[in-house]
Structures are given as structure tokens and as C-alpha cells.
Amino acid sequence: MTSNMPLISVIIPVYNVELYVKKAINSILNQTYSNLQIIIIDDCSTDRTYEIVQNISKLDSRVLILRNKINSKIVKTLNYGLEYARGEYIARMDGDDICSADRIEKQYSFLINNPEYSLVGNHVYTINENDEKIGHVKFPTDFFTIKKTIKLTSPVLHIWLAKSEVYKKLKGYREIPGAEDYDFLLRMLSEGFKFINLDSYEYSVRVRNGNTTSTIGFQQRLMSNYVLELFDERKKFNIDRYSEADVIKYLDKYKKHKSNFDKSNEYLRQAFNSKVHKNYIKMLSMIFMTVITSRFQLQYMLKRLIFKIKV
The missing domain is CATH 3.90.550.10 (Spore Coat Polysaccharide Biosynthesis Protein SpsA; Chain A)
Structure with a gap:
């Protein structure tokens, strides 16, 4: 070139x-x-x-x-x-x-x-x-x-x-x-x-x-849901309610779930490390702990699984 x-x-x-x-x-x-x-x-x-x-x-x-x-x-x-x-x-x-x-x-x-x-x-x-x-x-x-x-x-x-x-x-x-x-x-x-x-x-x-x-933060999970809500609203009503104030309001609404998410994220990190070291039994157990600790991680992992199947 x-x-x-x-x-x-x-x-x-x-x-x-x-x-x-x-x-x-x-x-x-x-x-x-x-x-x-x-x-x-x-x-x-x-x-x-x-x-x-x-x-x-x-x-x-x-x-x-x-x-x-x-x-x-x-x-x-x-x-x-x-x-x-x-x-x-x-x-x-x-x-x-x-x-x-x-x-x-x-x-x-x-x-x-x-x-x-x-x-x-x-x-x-x-x-x-x-x-x-x-x-x-x-x-x-x-x-x-x-x-x-x-x-x-x-x-x-x-x-x-x-x-x-x-x-x-x-x-x-x-x-x-x-x-x-x-x-x-x-x-x-x-x-x-x-x-x-x-x-x-x-x-x-x-x-x-x-x-x-590696951290895949709680905020990222929430914001992914938020932008999908905005997308649906644009499609149905031709409006977009986005503002920085609305983002803060949305985050504040779900902040009580953050501590459980942080615990689940540590389990997810251990699952990644276990995969690298080919310890698949521990990897599966850490994935199980991840999804039962936080509904937001469960939602994410289910979506990813469906995505992989469809792709």
C-alpha cells in the first residue's frame, strides 16, 4: 500500500x-x-x-x-x-x-x-x-x-x-x-x-x-442493558432519552447489586486462570459460582452462550 x-x-x-x-x-x-x-x-x-x-x-x-x-x-x-x-x-x-x-x-x-x-x-x-x-x-x-x-x-x-x-x-x-x-x-x-x-x-x-x-465491570453490564433500552425506544417511539443525568440515575437504581457482582467477578477471574492452566474441573466450578452469585453475570453468560450458538 x-x-x-x-x-x-x-x-x-x-x-x-x-x-x-x-x-x-x-x-x-x-x-x-x-x-x-x-x-x-x-x-x-x-x-x-x-x-x-x-x-x-x-x-x-x-x-x-x-x-x-x-x-x-x-x-x-x-x-x-x-x-x-x-x-x-x-x-x-x-x-x-x-x-x-x-x-x-x-x-x-x-x-x-x-x-x-x-x-x-x-x-x-x-x-x-x-x-x-x-x-x-x-x-x-x-x-x-x-x-x-x-x-x-x-x-x-x-x-x-x-x-x-x-x-x-x-x-x-x-x-x-x-x-x-x-x-x-x-x-x-x-x-x-x-x-x-x-x-x-x-x-x-x-x-x-x-x-x-478481565474485570468486565458491573457498570459495563448495566450500561449494556441501558443502551438496549435506548435502542428499543428509538425503534418504537422515535425518541432517545439519553443524557448524562439519566445514565447516573440508571446506575444508582442498581448499585445495591454491585457487591454480589464483584464476588462473582472474582470467581470468573479464577475460571479464566483455571482454563489457562487446563484445570477444567476448577474452571467449571468457578463458572457455577459466578452465575449463582450475580444475576447480571448469569444474564451476560446466557446471552453469550446463545450468541455463540447462533453465530
């Missing part, structure tokens, strides 16, 4: 990922599609993350580094990066994950050859702190299945490539922490945009202590 190809802006929010960020960014710098604007936004890291990305930027002019004045969390960080995006397409990447070398080229080629779609993702591997593959996740690769399963879980992982016009139409992400990507896709569907996944594995998601993938 040469520089006469359209510019693609890659948004990479980072926070305290000093052990992984160099490998993550290098997997973008070494893409076969080279006409990239790489926007890295540091959310006030307290480790060496910012220093590392600064050093990387000195070696490649495609890298732009931004830094929040205060720790602002994911939504504000993403929208801050979007303000500087100049590309015809927007790609997402996390600061502790790894892309295949031709991920962006494949996603871009798909969108060019299938203009009815405005966003494309792909299947993913899961890896641990040592880059060891511990699993994989498949996503639907036809739009019919996406529409059929979208109320079960987000049908495209957030490491997609999208036309910039979509971001302009939706005005970026909304302050729905833990489900801002799911909300983005549901709003796309409400606006008539189509999205899909490549039938290939182009990305590795790191599961580690402290990141979203």
Missing part, C-alpha cells in the same frame, strides 16, 4: 500500559497499509506509558501524541482524539493489544469493495500477559445474523475500521461508560448504517489484571 491511498486515522487511548504499549503501537506502525495518522491519547498515566509513546513518536512522523489534563476515562479520551482525526476512515486500537500486519489493509479493502457497509471488524484471539494465546472469539460475518443477535451482545468488537462520515453523523461517542461502543453500533443501526466482520482473525485482545477485558 502506498501513500496515494486514503488517509486512515488510528485512535489509540492509553493508560498505564508501559509493559505492552510499545508492542501495540509497533503492530500499527508496521501495517502493510502505511498511509496512517496514529493518534495516541494518554489519559494521565502514572507509569512510563507517556514517556514510551513520546520516544516512539520521535521515530515516526505519523504519530501524534495527545495527553489529557486530568484523568478523563475512555469516552472523553476517544472524543478528544477524534477532534484531531483527519482521515477518511477511523480505526480503533487499544494500547495493550496486538494487530496482525495486514489488519487495516484487509478492513479497508473490504469497505472499498463493499460500499454498502460503513464499518468492519473481525474475529479476535485472546492472549495473556505473556502473549500466550488463551482463546478466540468469533463474530457474525453476515448482516442478517448481526441484526438477529445484536440484542444479545455487541456484534462487532470496538477495534473496527469505519468511514469518518459515521463519526460525524453520530457526533462521536456518548458518555455511557462500559458500553459506548455498543451504543455506537446501535445508533448506527438506528440511522440505517450497515456493519459487518471479516471472517478472519486480525487482532489479539490482551486479558490481564486491571484491564476492561
